[in-house]
Amino acid sequence: MADIITHRGTRIISLDEGELQEKPWRDGDIVIVQRKDGWWTEFAGADGELEGYDAPFPSHKEALWTAKAAAEFAGE
Numbered sequence: 852m853a854d855i856i857t858h859r860g861t862r863i864i865s866l867d868e869g870e871l872q873e874k875p876w877r878d879g880d881i882v883i884v885q886r887k888d889g890w891w892t893e894f895a896g897a898d899g900e901l902e903g904y905d906a907p908f909p910s911h912k913e914a915l916w917t918a919k920a921a922a923e924f925a926g927e
Contacts, residue, residue: 853865853866853870853873853875854866855875858918858919858922858923859919859922859923859925860922861879861880861881861921861922861925862876862877862879862880862881863880863881863882863883863915863918863919863922864876864880864881864882864883865882865883865885865911865915866882866883866884866885867884867885868884868885868886868887871884874899876895876899876901877895878895878896878897878899879895879925880894880895881893881894881895881918881921881922882894882895882901883911883914883915883918885911886907888907889906889907889908889909890907890908890909890910890911890913890914891903891904891907891908891914892904892908892914892917892918892921894921904917
């Protein structure tokens with residue numbers, strides 16, 4: 852089940868890879884996805900597509916920290 856928090860007005864959604872089909876995100880959300888190779892931080896666009904960094908983080912904590920930093924930048 853998706854875990855959703857709001858930081859500085861931006862929704863941050865944590866998902867398991869199998870939950871991607873549900874697409875619980877909307878434009879401007881940050882999505883953290885656990886995959887076999889780590890935790891990916893991705894950004895939702897207006898068309899529902901996700902774009903993210905080139906490499907995963909080793910832990911959810913690190914991915915979440917990065918997502919919160921991005922949310923603070925977006926809130927400026």
